Amino acid sequence: MALLGIDLGGTKLAFAIFSEEGKILFKESVSLGDRKGSEVGKCITDGIWKSIWQAELQGDGINSIGISVPGISYIKEGTVWAPNIPGWDDYPLLQEVKKISKDIPVTIDSDRACYILGELWQGNARGCHDAIFLSVGTGIGAGIVVNGKILRGSHDIAGCIGWMALRGPFEKKYTDCGCFEYYASGEGIAKVAREFLEDQKDYNGELKNKGIKEITSYDVFAAYYNGDPLAVRVIQLCVEFWGMAVANLVSLFNPEKIIMGGGVFGPAVSLLPAIKEEAARWAQPIGITQVSLEVSALAGDAGVYGAGFLALKHIQEFGL
């Protein structure tokens, strides 16, 4: 048996063929370049052709396909909303893929759902029934598993934790991305640094030399680890927000594990003890002792592993 996992990101597309045990048999990445709309769909179907052929070369057929998408997967409709792919407001991905996958079953889910599925299958959440992946990259999302199943909500858009309200009163700047994401995402870190730079005219640290518009979260982390006072303020504010968010997940879900991942973890990994300390001040006091806060074991591969597990779960549920 072989499983095909596909991870569609904002800029690249990854394919991996897995054994039933989660071993990668073949893996490939394709840059999306400036593809949009149905060109991205074609890139996916071309890759599926190629993977089916690869699997047959290795003496195995693909038995099930899973696809991770950067947005919302509307399960009943088979359509996808992916804000960073032009023309994917309501893209009929299932229908496109079905044209070439024929009898091979196809399951599509959001990237945040796939991240936690990947960790459950081959990462740091193995054996868990209640676990959460808090993904902090350009944006922020949460893949939430409750009693072994992905939390989908009534219309497939649960886990939008970037919208979490953590600091009242409401400010207009939260309107486009949500309060938590405004402060504590990759983009948020850069944005808050720019705000602080504009306010603090007497600052003369290393971020001053960057063009204010070009500052990235990586610049801020580099300055933070050099002890730059402005960067320290930005990152301390992030630690407060990450800690509050972790606390709220603990108080609401009482999970066994919360896995921190996404591009920012990465450079923020060393902050885990500080985040846990902040969370412990806020969270339900018994629940916080029952949770383990960990970093993603799969990092950039969490999505493709999760897609592979989607494929396997379909077989486990419905048979070959």
Added chain:
Amino acid sequence: MALLGIDLGGTKLAFAIFSEEGKILFKESVSLGDRKGSEVGKCITDGIWKSIWQAELQGDGINSIGISVPGISYIKEGTVWAPNIPGWDDYPLLQEVKKISKDIPVTIDSDRACYILGELWQGNARGCHDAIFLSVGTGIGAGIVVNGKILRGSHDIAGCIGWMALRGPFEKKYTDCGCFEYYASGEGIAKVAREFLEDQKDYNGELKNKGIKEITSYDVFAAYYNGDPLAVRVIQLCVEFWGMAVANLVSLFNPEKIIMGGGVFGPAVSLLPAIKEEAARWAQPIGITQVSLEVSALAGDAGVYGAGFLALKHIQEFGL
């Protein structure tokens, strides 16, 4: 078939015998007085004796028993932690009840879980698969149903929303009850009014005449509806917190319904439109259009209805 629902509160104990269709055949309430520890247990078992006898008088036997408890029900252990009942740190309620219920199955769950189950069975959440009861009384808790099942978490303490972090940085006063509960519970409303009274020395409104220690949330609501400026500030702050909490439930769970209940809703019912408006500023913008914010249909009976539904669910799952 008859079902026995028992709702243990902090001060009273309610029994109701239900038909399979959710009709109340018999109902009774007992004050707990100053009972503690096993005296409360005996009060429950006495009531069960009496209810079994009542049901037989009406020509029916009790087929299943559900009990709602004000705290944590540890399902595997059959024990209960109920902070407002002295001696119930780890009370072996299931074992106590089993001594007299014999072959009749007994299911115990937390009050917040029972509130949403009651609304699912006979209240405003009928037909829902994803719904939440936000209970605002002396304390704050949430009964959360995901895909038709109660969210329990890894150790039975999910839904502790009173601990939700909503206003950083952390303040020491949140330590005993959590940030959200500190500001926006029944006790919180009285506490914040006292804080404001102490700060605002030139205030001469109607709350001034109360002894500062005696002010209750009901006094604050009465003053609010009279337009008292200090009470208006207290309640507006609550609306902000309730709105943020509703928004966070929407962004995380994408539910069909959020039901507001508990003693405070009650006097806060007329604030529902303002709470929804506040929530709409913060929440994931698609999710907020998919949720209906409503008041409990069962009010003070939500717990006993939920206990009755616990009893029925056991039969539905395991048979008679």
